[in-house]
Amino acid sequence: MKLLPFGIPLVLLSLAVASPSQQHAAPIQQMPFSPVLDLTSLDRTVDPCNDFYAFSCGGWKKNNPIPADQASWSVYGKLTDENQQFLWGILETDSKLKNRNAIQQKVGDAFGACMDTERINKRGIDPLRPELASIAAIKDRAALDRAIDRLDREAQGTFFSNAGGDQDPSDSNSVIATVGAGGLGLPDRDYYTKTDKRSVEIRAKYVEYISQLFTLAGEPAAQAATDAADVLRIETALANASLTRVERRDPYKSFHKMSVADLTALNPSIDWKAFFVARGHANLATVNVEQPVFQKAVDTELKTEPLEALKSYLRFHLLTAAAPSLSAPFETASFEFFSHYLRGTQQPPPRWKRCVRTVDRTLGEALGQEFVARTFAAETKAKTLIMTQQIETVMGDEIEHLDWMSPETKKEALRKLHAVRNKIGYPDTWRDYSSLTIQPGDFFGNTLRSTIFESRRNWAKIGKPVDRNEWGMTPPTVNAYFNPQMNDINFPSGVLQPPLYDPKADDAPNYGNTGSTIGHELTHAFDDEGRQFNAEGNLKDWWTKEDAKGFEDRINCLRDQFATYTIVDDIHINSKLTSGEDVADLGGTLIAYIAWKHQIENQRLKPLDGFTPDQRFFIGFAQWACENDREANLRVSAITNPHSPGFARINGIVTNMPDFATAFGCKVGQPMVKANVCKVW
Structure with missing residues (x-):
């Protein structure tokens, strides 16, 4: 996954993503726009060759303090908040409509029951x-x-x-x-x-x-x-x-x-x-x-x-x-x-956010239909699919030219790559909630019945063929993932929006941001965990012993590097926990960069906003990771989060990409230039 994995304790799902000024905000009817490369997020007092993350995100960190109801705040979190405000508008409408369809009834009544705190408090225990x-x-x-x-x-x-x-x-x-x-x-x-x-x-x-x-x-x-x-x-x-x-x-x-x-x-x-x-x-x-x-x-x-x-x-x-x-x-x-x-x-968090998240969790594909119909353009899906196919082509070329992998293993790696399914935006078939009863004024009962509904739906799958069209995230989710057993990469519509992706913007920051995310998820098929599953998604060793050792030697280079980064106080990154994500960050950014170069090879691009196309690619790559974190949350993340902190996910990657040093004119001896770079894929 690009950001947080599933597995967050249930109680934490009540956390909202909001700024202090939004505590009493109103629902929005149209998604706001943020540029995919934000000049106000830069800190031009920092030399990008000394600390590229601070250069790319210093302004953002200064301008975006952590909201009072949040443990952390990030570009992804801010977009999540905007999605939630938009969903709030949908749910407010659906909860009050007189003539509603079945979907509007369920999501509207679920939201209305959650918002009825007087009744909830009266019922007590x-x-x-x-x-x-x-x-x-x-x-x-x-x-x-x-x-x-x-x-x-x-x-x-x-x-x-x-x-x-x-x-x-x-x-x-x-x-x-x-x-x-x-x-x-x-x-x-x-x-x-x-x-x-x-x-x-x-x-x-x-x-x-x-x-x-x-x-x-x-x-x-x-x-x-x-x-x-x-x-x-x-x-x-x-x-x-x-x-x-x-x-x-x-x-x-x-x-x-x-x-x-x-x-x-x-x-x-x-x-x-x-x-x-x-x-x-x-x-x-x-x-x-x-x-x-x-x-x-x-x-x-x-x-x-x-x-x-x-x-x-x-x-x-x-x-x-x-x-x-x-x-x-x-x-x-x-x-x-x-x-x-x-x-x-x-x-x-304010109550409306608690309730939006609850409906998204319990009736996600019903609410998702309402969200997709209003936000996800066909142009976005088409252009994202093209980008994905380009990145897969580059990944295949990279595999074919690896000097440390044998022909036998390459054959299986390419077979797996060509079998990856791309799922973009939303499911082809929406989940059927007709057997789930949602009643007005029964928040606890609705939550319990939703939980039982999902449990029964899950148990009912046993003994039946796998539904490879099923999704593990709801459409409004600002995240993405690779499923090793499905052998598919999944990009909900919620993550394919500005400032993460803008089909009207120039390709450089789009490929740096969303392109690297696509590459990231694709590389998960070949990280330390994903590589153990074959093209069909079966747990089967398809590597020669020599190739497996070659792979481990190369990811150990990253493990050694990331283990030197400090999260808070004397707590360092547990690079054995984060290595899968670190490998995906490096491989994904590299193949996205190559794919972008192929995309523009017949174009004569000029600098924009004072930055060359290559510089815009790397700034676009960096700015998805802008974040602020509370110290207490960093301590929890050090134990539980398989993702490295944002600064490491940017600086730790660009130091292994000589093209970055060339783009910004970095010299040997500067912090963003490594003598011996790590390269896996």
């Missing part, structure tokens, strides 16, 4: 009382097992929070059952295992948050403190058995196909046959158990922990998952810990 009573009534381990099953079906974040249907790693045309690891309330397992002062403090604050939710639910303070300590103890045991983020970059570490009987032997405390029967799969033959060691740990916890402690664990995860959909005290508690304390956000 009432929406959870039936489930809390069920947990309180648990008298034995068998009843506990049934409760875990029930909560998982409602996606309430217990032990198996990412179980469901997924592509078979060994047969990408098939969907099989997958049982993953979950059950942690903090952003990453490292928060439980690290012993430094900051990590110890975070765990203490986390226990306070857990206790706060229990007291809000009616527990006496002393009992809440005891129960909170039980929850932390259980989660710590699960964290110690979980793979690290770096380990999860190796797809083989998450691929353990086995029978239901084998899974039962690993974790007999769960009635797995009943678990799968309840999801419509009584005769399930095979399941991928992503983390067998984790399953053993779950079994140990279910057998050895006191029943009351396990009930506290279930009760907390029910409360924390539901908190953003409950009354103000619960929502505030969630914000104060996850957003304010962990990430430094100063204040909650």
